[in-house]
């Protein structure tokens with residue numbers, strides 16, 4: 001096998017470098033010592049779906065159109081559409097060129113493609129009942145559990161490790177069945193445990209990384225690829241506080257809520273119960289479909305007097321645009337005025353590091369689906385959808401949050417990788433598949 005790619009979702013050298021120098025990640029260190037070990041930039045927004053889509057396509061979000069978990073602006077219809085992450089990936093080209101490929105547990109790969117080989121879908125798979133394997137009958141032959149659990153699960157780290165061990169035995173099983181030219185497996189657990197424990201219970205974070213290192217050692221005791229790449233979709237770092245952009249928009253008059261009794265409380269509760277857990281649920285897709293029904297919360301907003309609202313994570317602000325949003329009020333002639341007044345206000349907010357207009361951050365054919373404004377907060381501050389109790393700032397419930405710098409570790413010595421979009425072209429070049 002020419003190349004084995006191992007994904008570690010959310011892996012950061014901030015945790016791995018000290019562990020490697022203390023001899024705690026022997027298998028990963030062995031790979032790093034043979035070639036490259038560096039930080040690799042993610043794409044904006046550094047969200048798992050956007051970043052893995054950039055990894056597999058070599059395209060930026062403006063070019064592939066995946067900006068988060070939901071399709072486009074959140075309030076464009078009564079029914080929120082879960083983003084479709086199916087895009088042509090480099091492994092489809094490898095497969096078409098006749099190479100035997102195996103893709104296991106990589107986010108954004110549901111439904112699995114009919115590749116020349118096997119595929120087991122990762123994050124985004126609706127349930128164990130769905131057809132998440134190709135070929136379909138593979139499902140009955142593996143003992144599978146998805147490695148995504150709510151952050152507050154009891155014994156979270158042990159559950160995650162159990163799932164990673166099952167994934168490892170599946171990798172063994174597949175390799176005993178057939179020979180592969182290209183294989184990729186992703187471990188999801190580091191992302192989840194870091195969201196739950198970064199900096200607070202660092203022993204649990206290290207336990208997770210050690211377990212993944214152990215699984216990598218286990219895989220390499222059976223498989224001897226010519227080359228190995230270990231990659232993450234984004235990094236993680238400590239989270240010191242939460243910001244509610246919608247609360248801020250409300251206070252400044254950009255957004256209004258209907259003044260019905262308990263309105264704010266129910267909006268807040270809805271957001272907390274429905275938006276937040278879906279990012280850490282195993283069955284992300286079905287949750288979005290079932291629970292993220294804008295009719296529930298959108299009824300609480302006085303849309304006729306709302307010119308902007310925040311949706312999702314990572315500073316996404318949408319203008320309530322006429323013709324796009326379901327109850328849009330801002331006409332195209334008013335649009336620029338709303339944008340500049342938002343930018344002015346945001347620039348005088350001390351927590352804001354930078355504000356970008358859609359075309360400053362995103363280029364490509366999907367630019368129209370991008371948020372109208374993206375706010376980047378000072379490091380350690382994460383925004384949270386919905387409302388609080390009148391304040392804009394809250395103590396963070398997450399211990400860790402995404403960072404732009406992921407990892408690239410490889411036995412390859414001569415490759416130039418700076419950003420996650422650089423990986424797909426390098427792999428296609430290795431297999432002499434045209435890019």
Ligand SMILES: [Zn+2]
Nearest residue numbers: 009010048233
């Ligand atoms: Zn991720």
